[in-house]
Amino acid sequence: MATQKVPEDVATPKPPLRVAIADDHRLMLDGIKRALETAPDIKVVGEAMTGEEMLSIVPRVRPDVVILDLRMPKGDGMSTLSKMRKEHPDVKVIILSMFEDSEHIDQALGQGAAGYVVKSINPLDLPSTIRQVVEGTVYHPRAGGGDGEPKATPGGLTDRELSILRLVAEGLSNLDIASQLYVTEQTVKFHLSNIYRKLSVSNRTEATRFAYRNGLIE
Numbered sequence: 562m563a564t565q566k567v568p569e570d571v572a573t574p575k576p577p578l579r580v581a582i583a584d585d586h587r588l589m590l591d592g593i594k595r596a597l598e599t600a601p602d603i604k605v606v607g608e609a610m611t612g613e614e615m616l617s618i619v620p621r622v623r624p625d626v627v628i629l630d631l632r633m634p635k636g637d638g639m640s641t642l643s644k645m646r647k648e649h650p651d652v653k654v655i656i657l658s659m660f661e662d663s664e665h666i667d668q669a670l671g672q673g674a675a676g677y678v679v680k681s682i683n684p685l686d687l688p689s690t691i692r693q694v695v696e697g698t699v700y701h702p703r704a705g706g707g708d709g710e711p712k713a714t715p716g717g718l719t720d721r722e723l724s725i726l727r728l729v730a731e732g733l734s735n736l737d738i739a740s741q742l743y744v745t746e747q748t749v750k751f752h753l754s755n756i757y758r759k760l761s762v763s764n765r766t767e768a769t770r771f772a773y774r775n776g777l778i779e
Contacts, residue, residue, distance in 0.1 A: 578695060581607035581624040583615040583641070584657065585633045589680070593628065593657075596684035603688055612636020612644075619649055626691055628678075631658035631665070639672060646673040653694050663721045670748045677751075717759045718777070725752050727778050730769045 580603055584590045590608055597603050607622035609615035613635040615627065627645060631638035638656050645654050655676035656669040669677050676694040678687075718726065728738045735753070739746040753765075762768045772778045 575602070577602050577604040578626060578691060579604055579606045579622070579624045580626045580628065580691060581605070581609070581615065581619065581622055582628045583609040583612065583633060583638075584628075584630040585610045586630075589630070592684065593687065596687045597691070599685075600688035600691075603691055612638070612641030615641060616644055616648070619645070619652065624652060626653045626655060626675075626694060628655045628657055631656055631660065631669075639668065642669065642672050642674055655690065655694055663719070666751070667744050667748050670751055671745045718756060722752050722756050722759075723777065725749060726756055726768060726772050729753070729765050730772060730778055 580597055582590060582593050582597075582605065584593065587610070590610065594605050594608065597605055606624055607615075607618045609618060610633070612629070612633050615629065616636065619627065629638040629641055629645075633641070636644075638658070642654050642656065645652060653675040654673065655678055656674045657678050657680060658665060658669075659680045661679045666677050676690060678690060682690075724742065725738055728741065733741070735746050735749045739749045742749070753768075756768055757763060760768055760771045762771055
């Protein structure tokens, strides 16, 4: 009996991305899970309510991505992130937080987080956040409003983003900018991705041109 050949141009479906979630509030945990379960290419494989619990289940559920609440008992997001980077370096970690200030963001990215998401994010944006993190984009979907939001400059840029844009306009590389601002190169890339998105541009040259044309820099 002849076997049927599979056409060469038919791509093999990719397995769904495996995601584990840690948050000490059951309502938030269930909300994140529901938001991710709407995406056919994402599968929630584990849940935890403390950092210690997440570290214990990772070897068993083998996630591609772990979402960590910044504030949790028995191992907060930052300490759990540090241990994750040492024990499971291949797992992408996204920090989930109510804070959107540069200090918290820089600290998370500096310790190796692949993304930083504020809790006021539209749940519908979570699946795309996961995908971009897996693709290697340092991701931070900016939330609107809120008393804790950094003051924005013209163009919707924060003071830190405007500082980076000025250094870009001076011709500095990401590494040089990181050195001058005492942050990691990954943090600079993260801020640049936000700058490009807010200004609706796709590269450094377009961002610089936009800034000069609209008076963001002299």
